[in-house]
Amino acid sequence: MTASTAQADWDVLVIGAGPAGATAAGLLAQAGHRVLVLEKDPFPRFHIGESLLPAGLPVLERLGVETPGDTFVYKAGAEFVCEATGRRGVFVFRESLPGCARHAWHVERSKFDRALRDRAAALGAEVRHGETVVDAGADATRAWVRTRAETFTGRYLIDASGQSRLLARRAGAVQPYERFGHASVFTHYAGLGDDAAAELAPHNNIRIMLRPEGWGWIIPLPERRLSVGIVSRGKTTAAELEAGLLAGPMVQRLTRGARRLETHVVGNFSYKNTAPSAARCTTAGDAAGFLDPVFSSGVTLALRGAEAIADLVGPALQNGTEAAPDLLHRHDAGMERAYRTFAALIDRFYNSNFAETMFLGQNTQDQPLRRGIMSVLAGDVWREGNPFQDMLLAARRTDNRVRGGHAAGATDDARHDEH
Ligand SMILES: Cc1cc2nc3c(=O)[nH]c(=O)nc-3n(C[C@H](O)[C@H](O)[C@H](O)COP(=O)(O)OP(=O)(O)OC[C@H]3O[C@@H](n4cnc5c(N)ncnc54)[C@H](O)[C@@H]3O)c2cc1C
Secondary structure: OOOOOOOOOEEEEEEOOOHHHHHHHHHHHHOOOOEEEEEOOOOOOOOOOOEOOHHHHHHHHHHOOOOOOOOEEEEOEEEEEEOOOOEEEEEEHHHOOOOOOOOEEEEOHHHHHHHHHHHHHHOOOEEEEOOOEEEEEEOOOOEEEEEOOOEEEEEEEEEOOHHHOHHHHHHOOEEEEOOOOOEEEEEEEEOOOHHHHHHHOOOOOEEEEEEOOEEEEEEEEOOOEEEEEEEEOOOOOHHHHHHOHHHOHHHHHHOOOOEEEEEEEEEOOOEEEOOOEEOOEEEOHHHHEEOOHHHOOHHHHHHHHHHHHHHHHHHHHHHOOOOOOOOOHHHHHHHHHHHHHHHHHHHHHHHOOHHHHHHOOOOOOOHHHHHHHHHHHOOOOOOOOOHHHHHHHHOOOOOOOEOOEOOOOOOOOHHHOOO
16 A cells, blocks of 8 residues: 555445446455445346447456356347338358457346346455445545445545446536437337247347337347337437337237336436546446447446456555556546447447448448458457458547537538448
């Protein structure tokens, strides 16, 4: 510990036990640090965000998470579908550039998150549920977290509070992405019939349904369940879900005889955190930023980001250098590149005819381009030498069209911008 460090109760305080918090907590505890996780909800609890990407799989392996069939469904890739025109395109992860897993998983989030939490605890983190953090911060000498009943101090603080994004709010660093999806309505079906199960298996691709004001998803879940939802750039309602995707031929066919479960609505979710790290504190997962979920990037960014944080903060705690203000500068730059890659893709998805030309129709792309696209769709966005990713990052019309600045050369000619 540095001479200037005040006596702290814990080495690391983590807010939230979702995928980001559990990953960071588990890996730091495994490295021998005293880690306290404060989580407001009891687990298991419902959560949306069920389709993972191959790039997150090594983190699950490293944590020692098992993949039982009641929680995980094999996912070969993604299908883009336009019901209005009947056009579709299939992208499978085994076509991506070498170096990344060749498949992914869909997960029942309540069980998946509980499994990650259990691994964090088994690796030595103390996880307390029913603890709502009301404020948190850090200075040169210590980090602290306040619940309604108590204040905890630590040598380092990781905000993994998801969409609560406590530190970003505190710093006034939340900047919405104006041109992305803002709201979602979704539901689950239980008891899919044999025909539906046969149609979905064995690839169990996520189906991304192109719609006029946004897009929809169809995700096969364990135990013959189906997740169906829409994301919209404007307000969206359960009635829109009913009249649109649920009334369409594909959902009608897949859910014949199945039981519809509760409907959920979430809003205001695409934003950038412009201050992801400071001295003795950082953010992971949705607390570090959230992109429209059309490319299923959220959990993978949470797992990979939290892993990288643990690998930097752990040794720093060992050496007593955890207070260095630039400790996470390179990490933040790496994450910024990852977010920018997805954001550039999402921007094109919404604001040009890119989705139709790139994702619908037969496999017309040349092989190197297609493999590059697949690598981005696989979440393998930290690699060098992917020409498709380089094209996304280099284009003038960029992702970060966020309220209050960072337009970075954005133009409004999006409809005609083509790759
Ligand atoms: C409509 C929609 C569809 C999505 N689809 C996908 C998808 O297909 N694939 C994908 O990868 N991602 C998807 N996502 C994104 C995904 O849900 C998130 O990126 C992911 O859950 C982020 O994990 P996290 O650990 O950062 O946050 P969370 O999973 O939200 O965990 C944060 C935890 O912090 C706790 N917490 C919050 N505030 C406090 C507090 N004050 N005190 C204590 N605890 C607190 C919460 O209870 C929660 O358990 C989707 C998101 C939406 C909105």
